[in-house]
Amino acid sequence: MKKIEAIVRPEKVDDIRKALEKAGYPGVTITEVEGHGKQKGVTRQWRGESYKVDLLPKVKFELVVSDKDADRLASTISSVAKTGSVGDGKIFISDVRDAVRIRTGEKGEDAL
Numbered sequence: 001m002k003k004i005e006a007i008v009r010p011e012k013v014d015d016i017r018k019a020l021e022k023a024g025y026p027g028v029t030i031t032e033v034e035g036h037g038k039q040k041g042v043t044r045q046w047r048g049e050s051y052k053v054d055l056l057p058k059v060k061f062e063l064v065v066s067d068k069d070a071d072r073l074a075s076t077i078s079s080v081a082k083t084g085s086v087g088d089g090k091i092f093i094s095d096v097r098d099a100v101r102i103r104t105g106e107k108g109e110d111a112l
Contacts, residue, residue, distance in 0.1 A: 001096040001109060002070035006061040007033065008081040008089040013059050019080045020063075025073055027112070029062040039086050058089065064096050066109050 008016065013030065020028060034055040065073055074091050082088055101111040 002065055003094050003096045004063045004074055005092045006077045007058050010057055010059050012081045015080050016077055019076050023076050031060045033058050033060045
């Protein structure tokens with residue numbers, strides 16, 4: 001099993017959710033987060049004054065999927081989230097040792 005964590009622009013949330021559902025994967029955890037990458041935030045202007053915003057609003061998608069689906073779903077997220085501009089986000093894929101469905105006690109991929 002693999003865990004996919006994707007940190008993306010907030011305006012891409014609905015498009016990514018729809019693409020994941022269309023790809024046959026409706027189960028997802030979505031969290032509003034803040035952060036910055038190499039660009040270290042952005043400079044904004046308000047009433048003629050410039051100010052720096054260090055932490056930008058982002059959204060984190062978390063999915064635990066079977067090994068065979070991981071690359072396909074990461075590609076789906078990437079293609080939908082991409083704008084070609086700085087700040088599009090990142091996708092992290094890591095191994096998951098086990099999973100347990102609390103309601104039934106199922107383990108491993110059966111719990112997904």
